[in-house]
Amino acid sequence: MSTLAVDAIVDSSNGNTTTINGTTPTAYNTMGKNRIINGAMEIDQRNAGAVVSTASVNPYTVDRWQVVSNPASKFTAQQNAGSVTPPEGFTNYLGITSSSAYSSASGDQMYILHNFEGYSVADLGFGTANAKTVTISFKVYSSLTGTFGACLRNYGSTRSYPFTYTISSANTWTSVSVTIPGDTSGTWVGASNAGSMILFFNLGSGSTYQGTPGAWASADYRSATGATSVVGTNGATFYITGVQLEVGSVATEFERRPYGTELQLCQRYYYRVESATNGNGQFFMGMNYDSSTFYGILPLPVSMRANPTLTTGGTFRVNWPGGGGTTTSSPTMNQVLPTSAWMQAGVSSGRVGVADLCSANNDTSTYLGCSAEL
Amino acid sequence: MYKKLFDVMTGKDLDTVILRISDNASIPFDPDNTDYQEYLEWLAEGNTPEPAE
Numbered sequence: 001m002s003t004l005a006v007d008a009i010v011d012s013s014n015g016n017t018t019t020i021n022g023t024t025p026t027a028y029n030t031m032g033k034n035r036i037i038n039g040a041m042e043i044d045q046r047n048a049g050a051v052v053s054t055a056s057v058n059p060y061t062v063d064r065w066q067v068v069s070n071p072a073s074k075f076t077a078q079q080n081a082g083s084v085t086p087p088e089g090f091t092n093y094l095g096i097t098s099s100s101a102y103s104s105a106s107g108d109q110m111y112i113l114h115n116f117e118g119y120s121v122a123d124l125g126f127g128t129a130n131a132k133t134v135t136i137s138f139k140v141y142s143s144l145t146g147t148f149g150a151c152l153r154n155y156g157s158t159r160s161y162p163f164t165y166t167i168s169s170a171n172t173w174t175s176v177s178v179t180i181p182g183d184t185s186g187t188w189v190g191a192s193n194a195g196s197m198i199l200f201f202n203l204g205s206g207s208t209y210q211g212t213p214g215a216w217a218s219a220d221y222r223s224a225t226g227a228t229s230v231v232g233t234n235g236a237t238f239y240i241t242g243v244q245l246e247v248g249s250v251a252t253e254f255e256r257r258p259y260g261t262e263l264q265l266c267q268r269y270y271y272r273v274e275s276a277t278n279g280n281g282q283f284f285m286g287m288n289y290d291s292s293t294f295y296g297i298l299p300l301p302v303s304m305r306a307n308p309t310l311t312t313g314g315t316f317r318v319n320w321p322g323g324g325g326t327t328t329s330s331p332t333m334n335q336v337l338p339t340s341a342w343m344q345a346g347v348s349s350g351r352v353g354v355a356d357l358c359s360a361n362n363d364t365s366t367y368l369g370c371s372a373e374l
Numbered sequence: 375m376y377k378k379l380f381d382v383m384t385g386k387d388l389d390t391v392i393l394r395i396s397d398n399a400s401i402p403f404d405p406d407n408t409d410y411q412e413y414l415e416w417l418a419e420g421n422t423p424e425p426a427e
Contacts, residue, residue: 309410
């Protein structure tokens with residue numbers, strides 16, 4: 001064994017692409033190189049692997065990944081739909097299944113999307129002369145073959161970079177990478193908690209949203225001209241995972257973050273606390289303020305992007321020492337911060353000024369959901 | 375579409391949260407919250423929320 005003690009290692013062209021055991025360490029491909037959150041589709045707080053209908057407006061599937069079917073119900077989405085073997089190194093994927101053979105009209109919108117917060121991409125310098133080149137890589141599997149479309153767009157819908165990729169073999173995982181020059185024009189949200197950019201994977205959007213691939217345009221595109229329509233074939237499938245957006249012109253190995261880290265990154269945008277499998281999950285401590293109102297504080301595990309919206313499901317109760325308890329109304333919020341929510345619920349416990357515990361009411365469907373999505 | 379919530383502690387309607395009736399969601403008055411942005415658009419169309427119970 002010997003020790004290498006030098007001041008710099010560069011490639012033969014004096015560049016920065018020297019590899020060490022197959023990887024190219026740079027300032028941008030260490031921890032945090034992947035600007036996509038949940039690119040391996042492993043976190044699914046809302047649905048826990050269940051099928052997501054697109055009858056409702058723009059539902060979230062796995063965390064951070066949203067789907068749009070307008071008109072509604074042209075496809076379903078599900079973590080690990082179809083139960084195929086994920087690509088090597090992955091255990092999950094996001095699956096889309098077409099619900100019919102639908103011919104899209106010009107203004108139809110059909111896609112998967114991922115929103116980027118300004119803080120996550122401000123250093124890319126988009127909209128400035130110093131805009132950095134980025135590379136998007138992913139693994140995709142479809143029952144269809146052909147040329148597919150995607151697009152990177154700013155949040156103001158005024159700058160778009162449509163691109164295409166090819167799936168040559170049906171029902172086979174295909175690795176794709178696309179390098180995009182940084183956009184030196186347009187308005188891109190910088191270091192703030194507002195939305196900055198969106199990555200779209202087309203499933204059959206109409207011509208209004210299709211642009212010439214491979215160039216920045218001052219337009220609102222979501223796909224590339226001539227892209228294959230997944231919703232155009234009944235039962236067609238489209239699966240994707242390992243999505244990465246990184247600085248540079250080379251697609252490097254997918255960044256493996258610890259599960260807990262990835263979950264926390266997701267919880268900045270959505271946090272869900274569920275009843276336990278016995279239906280008695282405990283949610284928060286509180287106090288019977290008067291004969292009809294229970295107040296409590298729900299701590300949030302990370303500082304959320306904004307003060308979150310609270311949604312609930314199932315039935316709730318308050319419990320007190322000795323095994324007593326009674327049902328409550330579904331909790332609402334009184335006030336909220338990015339780090340905690342002041343909860344309130346209607347209750348007739350007959351206990352005033354004493355502390356009790358709010359829990360699920362022997363109901364495995366009970367949950368509290370806090371959303372600060374973009 | 376939306377309904378005000380009553381604050382027992384102050385004896386007044388909450389000026390921090392509005393209830394979206396369709397899914398019983400509590401929406402905070404935060405300009406960075408996208409649900410609140412939708413609520414403001416709904417108000418701008420001339421709508422008014424239902425009174426608190």
